[in-house]
Amino acid sequence: MHPRSRAFRANAAKALVDPGLQAALGKLKAGFRIKRAAAVARLPEFEALRDAGKAIKDHTLAHLDAYLETFETRAIAAGGQVHWARDATEARAAVLAICRAAGARTVTKGKSMVAEEIGLNEHLEANGLTPVETDLGEYIIQLRHEGPSHIVVPAIHLDRHAVADAFRAAHRERAPERDLSEPRAMLDEAREELRRHFLAADVGITGANFLIAETGSTAIVTNEGNGDLTQTLPRVHIVVAGIEKVVPTLNDAAVLIRLLARSATGQEVSVYTTFSTGPRRREDLDGPEEFHVVLLDNGRSAMLGGPFQDMLRCIRCAACINHCPVYGTVGGHAYGWVYPGPMGAVLTPAQVGLAEGRELVEASTLCGRCEQVCPMRIPLPAMLRHWRERAFERHLVPTRQHWGLMVWGFAARRPWLYHTAMRTAAWGLAWLARGSGGLRTLPGIGGWTASRDLPAPAGRTFRDQWTQRLRR
Amino acid sequence: MSPRTAILDGIRRSLKRGALPPCEYDRLNRRLAAPDTAVVPVRSGGTHAEKVERFAAMVVEMQASLDRVASAPAVISAVAAILAAFGLPPSVVAAPALEDAPWAGSGLTVRFGAATAADPVSVTPALCGVAETGTLVLLSGPESPTTLNFLPDLHIAVVAASAIVGSYEEAWARVRARGALSRTVNWITGPSRTADIEQTLLLGAHGPRRLHVILVDDRQPGA
Numbered sequence: 001m002h003p004r005s006r007a008f009r010a011n012a013a014k015a016l017v018d019p020g021l022q023a024a025l026g027k028l029k030a031g032f033r034i035k036r037a038a039a040v041a042r043l044p045e046f047e048a049l050r051d052a053g054k055a056i057k058d059h060t061l062a063h064l065d066a067y068l069e070t071f072e073t074r075a076i077a078a079g080g081q082v083h084w085a086r087d088a089t090e091a092r093a094a095v096l097a098i099c100r101a102a103g104a105r106t107v108t109k110g111k112s113m114v115a116e117e118i119g120l121n122e123h124l125e126a127n128g129l130t131p132v133e134t135d136l137g138e139y140i141i142q143l144r145h146e147g148p149s150h151i152v153v154p155a156i157h158l159d160r161h162a163v164a165d166a167f168r169a170a171h172r173e174r175a176p177e178r179d180l181s182e183p184r185a186m187l188d189e190a191r192e193e194l195r196r197h198f199l200a201a202d203v204g205i206t207g208a209n210f211l212i213a214e215t216g217s218t219a220i221v222t223n224e225g226n227g228d229l230t231q232t233l234p235r236v237h238i239v240v241a242g243i244e245k246v247v248p249t250l251n252d253a254a255v256l257i258r259l260l261a262r263s264a265t266g267q268e269v270s271v272y273t274t275f276s277t278g279p280r281r282r283e284d285l286d287g288p289e290e291f292h293v294v295l296l297d298n299g300r301s302a303m304l305g306g307p308f309q310d311m312l313r314c315i316r317c318a319a320c321i322n323h324c325p326v327y328g329t330v331g332g333h334a335y336g337w338v339y340p341g342p343m344g345a346v347l348t349p350a351q352v353g354l355a356e357g358r359e360l361v362e363a364s365t366l367c368g369r370c371e372q373v374c375p376m377r378i379p380l381p382a383m384l385r386h387w388r389e390r391a392f393e394r395h396l397v398p399t400r401q402h403w404g405l406m407v408w409g410f411a412a413r414r415p416w417l418y419h420t421a422m423r424t425a426a427w428g429l430a431w432l433a434r435g436s437g438g439l440r441t442l443p444g445i446g447g448w449t450a451s452r453d454l455p456a457p458a459g460r461t462f463r464d465q466w467t468q469r470l471r472r
Numbered sequence: 473m474s475p476r477t478a479i480l481d482g483i484r485r486s487l488k489r490g491a492l493p494p495c496e497y498d499r500l501n502r503r504l505a506a507p508d509t510a511v512v513p514v515r516s517g518g519t520h521a522e523k524v525e526r527f528a529a530m531v532v533e534m535q536a537s538l539d540r541v542a543s544a545p546a547v548i549s550a551v552a553a554i555l556a557a558f559g560l561p562p563s564v565v566a567a568p569a570l571e572d573a574p575w576a577g578s579g580l581t582v583r584f585g586a587a588t589a590a591d592p593v594s595v596t597p598a599l600c601g602v603a604e605t606g607t608l609v610l611l612s613g614p615e616s617p618t619t620l621n622f623l624p625d626l627h628i629a630v631v632a633a634s635a636i637v638g639s640y641e642e643a644w645a646r647v648r649a650r651g652a653l654s655r656t657v658n659w660i661t662g663p664s665r666t667a668d669i670e671q672t673l674l675l676g677a678h679g680p681r682r683l684h685v686i687l688v689d690d691r692q693p694g695a
Binding site for chain 2: 044
């Protein structure tokens, strides 16, 4: 996947006038937000679990090198193989090499945002392999040759008609006049189609929600069961995971699991939580003969020890995305990278550069709802402000905006000047708007007044009025 | 420099320190050797009888079906009954761990081993059940192949009341007590589902369309 985050404004403008997308986004409010609130209300310990989860991740990140070494040692002791990748190129190469060594042709995949991050499918296809996404949402967007618009429900931007069209175009051996009006019929069709792939695949690739140092295990959390068929039936199981996914123990994973599904979909727990340790044992009747873990850095280690370290606590539940008024208005594709919404706006500049991702850090009102719902208590608004500061320091913001901020900063540090300027502006704007209550146009802020009036100020600043009241 | 060295060095550089001293590794290893329990929901507590009741209630809430039988031999007749109730042919693939159950005379055709795509019904044992969320814990092994949990349309899981625990941490204690982890530890909570099309919840995505839990009351009276 190639970043298209520079085009955020144009993408957002298109999204606003896309009725299908707007209808789909409207369902978020009635769906995940209400379900999450209900699940949280049912668990009195939720706030205590958030604190415990944060403490586990903070401890792990402070000792990340040691826990990764322990994870590696124990994964190898269980018969697994561990591969380290500094960036997307190395991770893709590692996966391809394993597939080649296995003589693989068909590869099934569980949903993995890290695989999206490294552009794995394109790379495998370019090298003669056929990767098949098996999560229903990922399967749909693969058929449509597009990226995910959400990290938990990747096809959330589509309605049933779009899915039916994709199925008719892809499953050509089926009767063209078949009834695909209901989601049930589409799910049954996908189930049949994907069964074939599950049974034929040579390699199965999954992500990981957790890497467990205690046992060298990887863990995935799914509802469909596709991840389990992906990792159980083929001869080779490859896990691709970011280095920040490690936690010390199985008990630590339990704390995070209590937070994950409730924050994501409002479920008490996902249907399938699966811990995998090494390949099949000698006496086992099923399971993969090889077990590989590809550990990906891709900018993560550089986030440690600075203002963005807290982001590495993220467990990818998407609560911030589901509650973001900006995401809820423009959807995920507008962000132009794998990770949308508040967490995406923080991660994207770290992964593809601030020059590419700058628009995303501006695309927030800093309302703070994301931080309120984040199970890991990640201070997302504060991190967006950090990125904005950096963008300003590096002269990445447009010249006029840069100088505007300079002037504002100069005045804001001198209260008498600031107050005089505000007093003048309040009086001047009120005079300009006299009688009409608002300004239709104003030179210099055409971007604002093009779509709305600027309400007229009262003529005197709040401070002036307050001072006068005190004197009375 | 190998990617491994580069990543570990990068982590240490960002954390503004070198490799941890041996005493720090010892401290971390002690944390790994004695996993602590941070916060356990109150709902996972209570007497064992209360845990069993909560487990049974949560299983149903998670959209699995539940049968409670009084003894191990009754499990097989419960299996036969559920197949009849669902209008399925009297044939199952079962985990080899259940070979000693009284299948003879039940009228059921049973094969022991891993599942294939052609098997509509499987029967497996669960190591334990977790009251907190009605979750089953199943271990892979020659006695209980993993494919049984995922390929068939109907998965029947058998769990003993004595094997019901309150929390995930208690379940891990039982798993650890058995020694090295099996290739796969499956936590299963309800039947397979998806909401990927218009956020409409549908059961039976890729895994079993139905999960049926048979809870065997093997406790001594008064226990």
